[in-house]
Amino acid sequence: MTKEKSMQLMRAGKAAGLAAATALLGLGGIATQAHATPHPSAPSIQHFTCDYTDAEPTLRLGSTGQAVKQAQCQLNSVLDRRVAVDGQFGSGTRSATVAFQQCAGLDDDGVIGPNTWSALDYWWWNDIDCHR
Incomplete structure (x- = not known):
C-alpha cells in the first residue's frame, strides 16, 4: 500500500x-x-501542509533534498521551534530531530530512519504537538 x-x-x-x-x-x-x-484552541485544519515528497530515505547530518524539506516541515508541526525548511540537514534540523525523538520515546540519535519517519508521520498527520 x-x-x-x-x-x-x-x-x-x-x-x-x-x-x-x-x-x-x-x-x-x-x-x-x-x-x-x-x-x-485546536485548529480546524492541520497547521502545516507538508507535501514536498512521499520518499522517506534515512536522513542525517549533511543530507539534502526534498525529503529533508519534508522532515523539516513535519518537525516544525510537532515541535515548538522553527527549523528552516531549506532542504539542508544541518545542526538545527539535527537538534530538532533529537528533541522529537526524545519526546516520542525513540532512540535519540539525530538520524531520521524508518522508526523516526513512522512516528513523525503519525504525530504530524494527527496534529500532535510535543508540548501540548
Whole structure:
C-alpha cells in the first residue's frame, strides 16, 4: 500500500469516526470518543501542509533534498521551534530531530530512519504537538 493510499484511508477513518460521534450526540446518545468536539484552541485544519515528497530515505547530518524539506516541515508541526525548511540537514534540523525523538520515546540519535519517519508521520498527520 502506498503512503498516499494510507493517508487517504486515515482521512476516511477520521471522517467516519467524527460523523458517527456527531450522529450519536445528535440523537441524544452517549459519545465514547474522548474528543467529540475540538478543543477551542485546536485548529480546524492541520497547521502545516507538508507535501514536498512521499520518499522517506534515512536522513542525517549533511543530507539534502526534498525529503529533508519534508522532515523539516513535519518537525516544525510537532515541535515548538522553527527549523528552516531549506532542504539542508544541518545542526538545527539535527537538534530538532533529537528533541522529537526524545519526546516520542525513540532512540535519540539525530538520524531520521524508518522508526523516526513512522512516528513523525503519525504525530504530524494527527496534529500532535510535543508540548501540548
